[in-house]
Amino acid sequence: MSDTTAPKAIEGTLGFIDERLGSTTFFRRNVKKVFPDHWSFMLGEIALYSFVILLLTGTFLTLWFNPSMKEVVYDGSYTKLQGVKMSEAYASTLRISFDVRGGLLMRQIHHWAAILFMASILAHMLRVFFTGAYRKPRELNWIIGINMFMLGMLEGLFGYSLPDDLLSGTGLRITQGVLESIPLVGAYGYMFLFGGEFPGQDIIPRLYMLHILLIPGLILGLVTAHMMIMWHQKHTAMPVKNQTEKKVYGYPFYPVFMAKTGAYFLFVFGVVALLGAFAQINPIWLFGPYDPGAISSGSQPDWYMGPLEGALRIMPNWEISAWGHTVSFNVLIPAAVPLGIIFGGAMAWPFIEAWVTGDKRQHHVNTRPRNAPVRTATGMAAVTFYGLLWLAGANDVLAERFHVSLFATTWFFRVTVILGPILAFIVTKRICLGLQRKDADVIGHGVESGVIMMSPDGRFSERHEAPREEEKIVLLSKENARPEAPARDARGIPAPGAKGPIGHLRSRLNRAWTFDDVPVEEHGHGEHEAIESGSDSEQVKR
Amino acid sequence: MSDDNKETAGPEGPREGGEPREGGARRERVLGTPSPAREKALLAEDDISAPAGVGEQLDEASMKRAERIVATLFMVAFAASVAFIAYFIGWSGRDGGMHGVVRARESNFWLGGTMALSFLAMAAGVTIWVRRLMTSKPIVQERHELAADEDTRAAFAQDFMEGAEDSGITKRPLLRRTLLLAAAPLGLAPLVLLRDLGPLPEKRLRHTYWGEAVKRAKSEGKKGVRLVVDGTHRPLRVSDFASPGSMITVLPEGVEEHVPEDEVLTQNAKAVTILINVPEDRFKPAKGRENWHINGIVAYSKVCTHVGCPAALYEQTTHHILCPCHQSTFDATDAAKVIFGPAARPLPQLPLSVEDGYIIATSDYHEPVGPSFWERG
Numbered sequence: 037m038s039d040t041t042a043p044k045a046i047e048g049t050l051g052f053i054d055e056r057l058g059s060t061t062f063f064r065r066n067v068k069k070v071f072p073d074h075w076s077f078m079l080g081e082i083a084l085y086s087f088v089i090l091l092l093t094g095t096f097l098t099l100w101f102n103p104s105m106k107e108v109v110y111d112g113s114y115t116k117l118q119g120v121k122m123s124e125a126y127a128s129t130l131r132i133s134f135d136v137r138g139g140l141l142m143r144q145i146h147h148w149a150a151i152l153f154m155a156s157i158l159a160h161m162l163r164v165f166f167t168g169a170y171r172k173p174r175e176l177n178w179i180i181g182i183n184m185f186m187l188g189m190l191e192g193l194f195g196y197s198l199p200d201d202l203l204s205g206t207g208l209r210i211t212q213g214v215l216e217s218i219p220l221v222g223a224y225g226y227m228f229l230f231g232g233e234f235p236g237q238d239i240i241p242r243l244y245m246l247h248i249l250l251i252p253g254l255i256l257g258l259v260t261a262h263m264m265i266m267w268h269q270k271h272t273a274m275p276v277k278n279q280t281e282k283k284v285y286g287y288p289f290y291p292v293f294m295a296k297t298g299a300y301f302l303f304v305f306g307v308v309a310l311l312g313a314f315a316q317i318n319p320i321w322l323f324g325p326y327d328p329g330a331i332s333s334g335s336q337p338d339w340y341m342g343p344l345e346g347a348l349r350i351m352p353n354w355e356i357s358a359w360g361h362t363v364s365f366n367v368l369i370p371a372a373v374p375l376g377i378i379f380g381g382a383m384a385w386p387f388i389e390a391w392v393t394g395d396k397r398q399h400h401v402n403t404r405p406r407n408a409p410v411r412t413a414t415g416m417a418a419v420t421f422y423g424l425l426w427l428a429g430a431n432d433v434l435a436e437r438f439h440v441s442l443f444a445t446t447w448f449f450r451v452t453v454i455l456g457p458i459l460a461f462i463v464t465k466r467i468c469l470g471l472q473r474k475d476a477d478v479i480g481h482g483v484e485s486g487v488i489m490m491s492p493d494g495r496f497s498e499r500h501e502a503p504r505e506e507e508k509i510v511l512l513s514k515e516n517a518r519p520e521a522p523a524r525d526a527r528g529i530p531a532p533g534a535k536g537p538i539g540h541l542r543s544r545l546n547r548a549w550t551f552d553d554v555p556v557e558e559h560g561h562g563e564h565e566a567i568e569s570g571s572d573s574e575q576v577k578r
Numbered sequence: 579m580s581d582d583n584k585e586t587a588g589p590e591g592p593r594e595g596g597e598p599r600e601g602g603a604r605r606e607r608v609l610g611t612p613s614p615a616r617e618k619a620l621l622a623e624d625d626i627s628a629p630a631g632v633g634e635q636l637d638e639a640s641m642k643r644a645e646r647i648v649a650t651l652f653m654v655a656f657a658a659s660v661a662f663i664a665y666f667i668g669w670s671g672r673d674g675g676m677h678g679v680v681r682a683r684e685s686n687f688w689l690g691g692t693m694a695l696s697f698l699a700m701a702a703g704v705t706i707w708v709r710r711l712m713t714s715k716p717i718v719q720e721r722h723e724l725a726a727d728e729d730t731r732a733a734f735a736q737d738f739m740e741g742a743e744d745s746g747i748t749k750r751p752l753l754r755r756t757l758l759l760a761a762a763p764l765g766l767a768p769l770v771l772l773r774d775l776g777p778l779p780e781k782r783l784r785h786t787y788w789g790e791a792v793k794r795a796k797s798e799g800k801k802g803v804r805l806v807v808d809g810t811h812r813p814l815r816v817s818d819f820a821s822p823g824s825m826i827t828v829l830p831e832g833v834e835e836h837v838p839e840d841e842v843l844t845q846n847a848k849a850v851t852i853l854i855n856v857p858e859d860r861f862k863p864a865k866g867r868e869n870w871h872i873n874g875i876v877a878y879s880k881v882c883t884h885v886g887c888p889a890a891l892y893e894q895t896t897h898h899i900l901c902p903c904h905q906s907t908f909d910a911t912d913a914a915k916v917i918f919g920p921a922a923r924p925l926p927q928l929p930l931s932v933e934d935g936y937i938i939a940t941s942d943y944h945e946p947v948g949p950s951f952w953e954r955g
């Protein structure tokens with residue numbers, strides 16, 4: 037028991053709350069909650085803080101933004117557009133930019149924070165995937181995260197559509213075309229979203245409501261759930277010294293983590309403020325108000341819509357018309373399939389993996405990517421697929437910058453979007469296995485010391501040393517593949533898990549998951565001596 | 579190998595793998611070889627990186643120094659925030675406030691710059707504080723089993739079944755079923771409310787304002803409606819558009835006059851048309867559309883049949899019409915057929931004629947313009 041007491045103000049407040057809520061038990065339990073440390077654990081925090089910044093700056097913008105499509109003649113301080121007809125939404129965005137002090141700054145910070153929000157979610161998701169942090173018991177948080185990313189895409193699309201400038205209007209036009217392509221209900225969906233034909237008078241007010249109320253509300257709810265689940269389950273740890281499945285090692289929430297994360301919030305805000313101050317983004321005054329007959333070349337959406345845009349661009353023009361109905365596969369497939377595969381696949385992945393490996397245990401210590409080659413390779417295939425689609429979304433810019441034919445870029449992406457992921461899978465898996473072999477080598481034979489020894493008969497050899505303790509723990513964190521029970525026993529009776537076509541598939545996949553695993557383990561003492569003596573195994577034999 | 583064995587058996591005695599060695603100086607490094615320390619540092623980087631010099635290891639002097647650095651950074655943050663407020667109150671409002679590009683840029687730089695400086699200085703200060711001054715040591719905590727034990731689960735299952743039993747929901751199927759029946763339409767009711775979000779599509783997507791305009795022109799005894807240039811609303815004469823290879827965006831005459839103001843954009847969005855002067859020798863009129871052009875002057879819908887962007891780029895040498903959104907490419911000489919890209923259908927063609935020297939449209943598009951939809955057929 038410490039004999040120090042908290043200052044009276046704190047004591048009094050705590051007492052007041054405690055007597056009414058019984059909160060001290062909670063505080064006592066959580067004030068020193070351990071947070072394991074790794075730089076990559078900060079990626080999700082960037083997303084969280086970007087979201088806070090989005091809420092703050094977004095609230096500021098609503099004070100002046102007027103979500104109306106009523107046509108007005110501009111009479112503000114941006115002289116180049118004076119006398120031009122435009123919607124009130126566009127005019128009020130110009131007003132925020134040029135007549136409200138700090139308005140342009142808030143607009144730019146808002147946009148930069150949105151871009152950072154999505155980028156950091158993606159980076160965070162990649163970290164979680166490649167380290168296996170989504171495994172039981174954290175599948176729910178993984179799914180919540182993917183849903184937040186999807187909501188973020190929608191939120192971003194609606195957000196940058198609000199100013200009603202030429203670029204965003206084009207984005208809405210594409211949204212309309214994609215909506216129309218849905219079989220059976222497409223035309224109805226279009227009419228109901230736009231309140232009639234494009235662009236009509238309703239779309240901006242409706243998007244405004246969705247953008248500032250409904251979707252942020254949903255995201256806020258999911259963020260809260262995400263954080264509470266994380267807090268309750270405790271954060272995963274990297275497979276390093278002192279971290280085990282039973283115990284978590286790190287610095288206490290209060291004061292260390294609290295101060296670090298507070299500083300991190302300030303860093304994030306500082307960086308987006310810097311970007312907002314000095315890096316121009318979405319200069320809507322250069323695009324002009326929306327005009328359905330006009331467009332500028334090089335029209336690109338924000339980065340997170342890139343894969344959708346790319347898929348639309350490289351899709352071959354398949355469409356069928358029969359019995360008085362039309363199905364536009366050239367729009368439907370790119371709009372639904374690629375991101376459907378990525379997000380649907382990502383959501384199902386923890387369960388597929390558990391099913392294939394038969395691993396139903398709880399995991400709190402992460403895996404090194406090399407130690408799960410199929411997972412890492414699948415992840416890299418997905419990254420390649422997404423990345424190529426994203427690049428395809430800028431094929432006109434690529435064609436122009438690199439002076440290649442526009443159609444050639446389309447064909448390049450049509451081919452690589454299929455072959456690239458396959459190649460990425462194979463290459464990544466080989467790299468993972470190679471790294472496993474290296475780890476096995478370090479454990480088996482030690483680390484090259486750089487010390488050359490000469491034997492009496494004049495031979496030179498390099499001395500190998502046992503790896504440091506910390507290093508060894510990292511290397512030995514690999515869980516070697518356990519041989520599965522054979523699908524059939526000696527009498528030909530199938531194992532319970534391998535019955536039927538599904539069971540057969542499972543055992544095949546399981547084999548694919550584990551068959552080329554390189555065991556990383558400490559050998560018997562004989563080997564150990566060899567390491568210590570600095571000779572390699574060849575010399576031991578002699 | 580005697581030599582190696584000798585060293586292991588040397589006066590130091592056998593070393594065990596896990597034992598920390600006697601420090602880096604114990605063995606000379608051969609020049610030009612990688613440092614053993616480097617290799618190890620890469621592999622065995624200690625993961626706990628937070629407070630680099632956990633407080634007690636630091637001497638008072640370096641802690642004092644760190645304290646001064648942190649305090650300085652906090653002072654910088656304070657000064658930057660004060661500068662932000664001072665600029666806002668003192669300078670940004672001069673001459674009646676912010677107006678136009680130059681002042682907007684100036685205020686953006688000042689406000690944003692001071693704001694960023696304030697945040698970053700404070701962030702750096704707190705970070706140094708954590709790393710150099712906090713004396714907390716790493717601690718270990720149990721990870722508790724998340725799932726409840728068997729007894730708790732069994733007790734809950736029992737409570738749950740008891741409750742169901744007591745409520746009578748298991749014993750009285752009539753209650754259960756009528757409750758479900760009552761709840762089902764309640765879920766659908768809000769969906770019905772969404773019906774008035776917009777009109778039904780009906781035939782809206784099948785015609786454009788060209789049809790209405792032509793009808794009005796015909797009722798006035800004319801052959802068709804004049805084409806006006808987008809932006810200027812000037813009717814277009816054949817002689818105005820005589821140079822081969824030119825392209826212009828046109829609309830039906832009278833949209834501004836006859837359509838309610840808030841619908842003009844909507845009508846234009848569908849009716850917007852490109853007029854191209856294709857050299858007559860290159861032009862191949864489609865079957866049944868031999869008289870839809872005027873010596874190679876031809877009109878196509880500007881709304882791309884892919885997802886509706888304006889197909890606005892026209893390449894004079896190849897006579898290709900390109901949509902800049904997704905690069906669907908149409909051949910202007912050959913009924914705007916698709917030659918590349920994701921669009922599946924040619925751009926619809928508008929039948930043209932000449933009246934009093936003006937270019938006119940003699941009817942609406944014969945097919946729906948823009949992206950495909952289920953009912954299109």
